Amino acid sequence: MTATINATLTIWNKHMRKFLMNGEELFGTMIQPVLWVALFGLGMKGVVGLGESSDSGNYIGFMLPGIVALSAMGGAIGGGMTWLDERVRGILKEYLVSPIPRASILLGNACSTVSKAAVQAIVIFLVGMLIGARPGGGMLDWLLAAALMIAYALGFTGLALSVASQTDDLMAYHAMIMLLNLPVLFLSNALYPLESLPGWMRIGAMANPTSYLVDGMRQLVLSEPGSSADFPLWLCVVIVLVFACAGLGLAARAISNKTTRR
């Protein structure tokens, strides 16, 4: 047990150090969500009927959870890249000849990936508030929202790690991940209210865990007076948790497949 924790922390620490030392990765993954908030949010606020009566904060606040989801995904994609890179470079072999428990390879990767996602989500939240979102909610609401965000990030972490196990080619990994990128945001309630979507898109949005993270966060910390929730809060929590478990299950299978002796 302590051996697993030690190795997990060592791998986590190394990944975070590389992440923070690498300005390009940090800047590159951060800039996209920031641009989303700034450009899309400010541009759309006049188009979308929301907040006509109020000031510009409303639409920014409305879309902020979706952008938090997007940046969590960005962090997860970066984590998948780290795993792919270590595998292709052979650094995985350094782990495999060492006496560390095999589970710590999965755990270390998952922890660092989630950490990257969380760092990004927090930065985005701050940017959103700077631009005009006005969050509410008490301490508990915030904690639950953060937990929800981390669970969602875990789900995507799992997806990214398992996709990154399928290929040895960084380009192919990006191509596969990009397939997920667009629908995650657009086929959800992140940018527009669920009831404004055409029927088939609404079904798609209801099948997308992002919708539940977004709705949950809105209810917890970004609720506007008079706005109505799409789903009950408990359902949001359950679906996001299921997503987290499913993602991690996939990653566990994919990684153990790559670390088993043949």
Add this chain to the structure above:
Amino acid sequence: MTMADDRRAVSGVPKAVEVSELTKVYTGNVRALDRLTLSVDTGTIYALLGPNGAGKTTTISILTTLISPTDGSARINGMDVVRDEKKVRCDIGVTFQEMILDDALTGRQVLTYHGRLYRMSRGDCTSRAKQLLELIDLGDAADRKCKTYSGGMKRRLELARALMTVPKVLFLDEPTLGLDPSGRAQIWKYIRSLVKDTGLTIFLTTHYLDEAHRLADRVGILDQGRLVAEGAPDQLIDELGVDTIVLRGSGSTDDLREKLQSLQFVETVSVVDDGLLIGVESSSRHLADVVSQASGSAFSIEDVSVSKPDLGAVFAKYTGHRLQNGDAS
């Protein structure tokens, strides 16, 4: 207790490496290792020599617990590489054939993270890394990212990483692959001083004859997954005992070989890819005789050369292939 255990108990200290009837068959029925048996004494250097595809990396991969044997067994200091994998992993250091380094980290970070994986204390990691960086002359570059290192510096850092955890047995898979002569000479220097100073056991693979000859106490020649010869380099060469005349050309060598074998001064005749190797007592005295035998035979000579006995001749004799010598002299 099995009989093998009994024997070890009687003989005392187990061998650093003990491989018995080791066989590895990959999917697709590729037989990479075929009943390989060898052993390495503690505090010595053993070189596994062979052409690409002979099974050298497969052997190292099994010994370092990366892959499982199909059959047979391997022990490191008496510990089975399958059953006692964790203990084995604690006791070994490894460098791989490919350059495996985290380019984004500095040399010092590569070493300390490696130590942390093995649960060395922070203090130990720091002091051991410092000491090793001095040893391999990377002190000045220690805090630069590895991506700025030359090939030779990277290889040296890998060597230091393998030594970081004070292993009892060090496995080096082609430790000088891709290095220029001065880089190779430097690696050799470190390897030799390690064994002299610390009593470490080193198991290395190489396809450079000079590397095996200069470094190893014992050499095993691996060909198509089988050990075809084994011994101290000089002993193997002495057994050859003679100068070698190399005839290269085309056509059938059968009748020429028979003719040569019947001559009194000819000690050995072996067939290689493109000709014959003829062991004679003295090449200077008998070269003309040997060449003259070829006239009238089905083999037409295109090139004649004479070599004093060396590991290359040993290798050619046992494997039927000629191996290029390393670039370094």
